[in-house]
Amino acid sequence: xxxxxxxxxxxxxxxxxxxxxxxxxxxxxxxxxxxxxxxxxxxxxxxxxxxxxxxxxxxxxxxxxxxxxxxxxxxxxxxxxxxxxxxxxxxxxxxxxxxxxxxxxxxxxxxxxxxxxxxxxxxxxxxxxxxxxxxxxxxxxxxxxxxxxxxxxxxxxxxxxxxxxxxxxxxxxxxxxxxxxxxxxxxxxxxxxxxxxxxxxxxxxxxxxxxxxxxxxxxxxxxx
Amino acid sequence: xxxxxxxxxxxxxxxxxxxxxxxxxxxxxxxxxxxxxxxxxxxxxxxxxxxxxxxxxxxxxxxxxxxxxxxxxxxxxxxxxxxxxxxxxxxxxxxxxxxxxxxxxxxxxxxxxxxxxxxxxxxxxxxxxxxxxxxxxxxxxxxxxxxxxxxxxxxxxxxxxxxxxxxxxxxxxxxxxxxxxxxxxxxxxxxxxxxxxxxxxxxxxxxxxxxxxxxxxxxxxxxx
Numbered sequence: 001x002x003x004x005x006x007x008x009x010x011x012x013x014x015x016x017x018x019x020x021x022x023x024x025x026x027x028x029x030x031x032x033x034x035x036x037x038x039x040x041x042x043x044x045x046x047x048x049x050x051x052x053x054x055x056x057x058x059x060x061x062x063x064x065x066x067x068x069x070x071x072x073x074x075x076x077x078x079x080x081x082x083x084x085x086x087x088x089x090x091x092x093x094x095x096x097x098x099x100x101x102x103x104x105x106x107x108x109x110x111x112x113x114x115x116x117x118x119x120x121x122x123x124x125x126x127x128x129x130x131x132x133x134x135x136x137x138x139x140x141x142x143x144x145x146x147x148x149x150x151x152x153x154x155x156x157x158x159x160x161x162x163x164x165x166x167x168x169x170x171x172x173x174x175x176x177x178x179x180x181x182x183x184x185x186x187x188x189x190x191x192x193x194x195x196x197x198x199x200x201x202x203x204x205x206x207x208x209x210x211x212x213x214x215x216x217x218x219x220x221x222x223x224x
Numbered sequence: 225x226x227x228x229x230x231x232x233x234x235x236x237x238x239x240x241x242x243x244x245x246x247x248x249x250x251x252x253x254x255x256x257x258x259x260x261x262x263x264x265x266x267x268x269x270x271x272x273x274x275x276x277x278x279x280x281x282x283x284x285x286x287x288x289x290x291x292x293x294x295x296x297x298x299x300x301x302x303x304x305x306x307x308x309x310x311x312x313x314x315x316x317x318x319x320x321x322x323x324x325x326x327x328x329x330x331x332x333x334x335x336x337x338x339x340x341x342x343x344x345x346x347x348x349x350x351x352x353x354x355x356x357x358x359x360x361x362x363x364x365x366x367x368x369x370x371x372x373x374x375x376x377x378x379x380x381x382x383x384x385x386x387x388x389x390x391x392x393x394x395x396x397x398x399x400x401x402x403x404x405x406x407x408x409x410x411x412x413x414x415x416x417x418x419x420x421x422x423x424x425x426x427x428x429x430x431x432x433x434x435x436x437x438x439x440x441x442x443x444x445x446x447x448x
Contacts, residue, residue: 059291061287061288063288067283068335098335101374102371103331105330106323139370142369142374147326150363151358
């Protein structure tokens with residue numbers, strides 16, 4: 001079995017990516033970050049999901065994005081609630097963390113190189129394109145190119161890094177359907193930007209709104 | 225004055241880069257990492273150099289590369305001493321940290337975006353090309369391309385990130401001459417991979433050997 005590094009947040013999307021990579025036959029090494037996010041309950045969920053979905057191991061690495069501020073997810077800024085559709089759909093949201101996926105993928109690359117792996121998976125998807133520049137396919141391609149130049153494996157040993165993005169073309173309803181098909185325990189995933197310390201979602205942030213709509217469109221009950 | 229982020233380790237090379245960026249007229253924001261390196265004395269030197277060379281601020285961010293192991297600088301592996309020239313010149317050394325410059329530049333990018341800056345500087349140079357893949361010019365170009373795609377500034381606001389590498393074509397002797405010309409207090413820089421806790425260099429690691437030769441070739445006394 002080929003090793004792969006899977007970025008796992010504890011949310012629905014990354015859990016679905018882990019289940020997808022397992023079905024593809026990869027031995028999965030899950031990687032989560034503790035980055036001063038206010039909702040560290042998501043790390044407990046990530047650990048639970050890694051085990052439930054058969055990851056070989058789960059590493060959590062601490063990084064400090066708070067020194068840079070600049071996001072509602074890391075700084076002392078309120079997460080926006082009950083926003084209108086046009087506001088959710090357009091522009092870079094205040095929950096954008098500067099260069100976050102670049103940092104996450106850089107760590108995944110370090111981990112992959114240590115394992116001798118050349119496969120990395122991340123749950124970026126079309127819903128996020130408009131708002132988060134580092135979720136677009138051209139960003140992912142640019143990172144693959146960088147990875148081949150950045151590493152001993154790529155530069156000397158001819159490895160060709162691949163960043164798997166199985167959710168890239170899916171709507172939230174499509175992700176919900178795929179998650180259920182792959183046996184993801186969706187009720188244990190946590191998408192909310194502002195959950196209680198016990199993991200109860202707020203129900204009003206952009207992520208809760210998109211999740212609720214996705215389950216409704218898929219005709220599937222959340223939490224089942 | 226334009227803001228720039230300068231990666232600063234406390235070594236001769238990055239201190240020279242900071243002095244060069246100051247002379248170019250940038251308001252410099254120095255960034256160092258505490259990454260489980262065994263020689264954290266270098267961070268004290270970085271702070272001292274940031275102040276001496278007129279950086280506007282100096283941030284230190286903690287990252288944990290030890291979870292990935294794989295390098296003599298982060299894991300429990302001995303730093304090689306008194307190696308022959310042919311061994312120093314060829315192959316990826318055991319002091320290579322997987323994807324390190326990718327991670328460092330990703331954090332610099334986050335910091336730059338927070339500042340509204342599009343200039344980043346790093347002390348990579350020709351001496352390292354053969355051994356460290358993430359010091360090559362093609363890696364730096366690939367990172368610039370990634371940065372423009374990865375960020376709100378690049379994707380929406382038309383910023384064009386530039387990674388300055390003023391040492392790229394210089395030999396160690398050339399770096400020593402430039403450092404002295406720019407007024408870097410070279411005696412306070414620390415290049416050693418394995419210094420004492422008070423910052424006394426070992427004199428026998430690759431970095432000490434290259435430094436000693438560089439000063440000799442430049443006809444300059446180290447520590448002055």
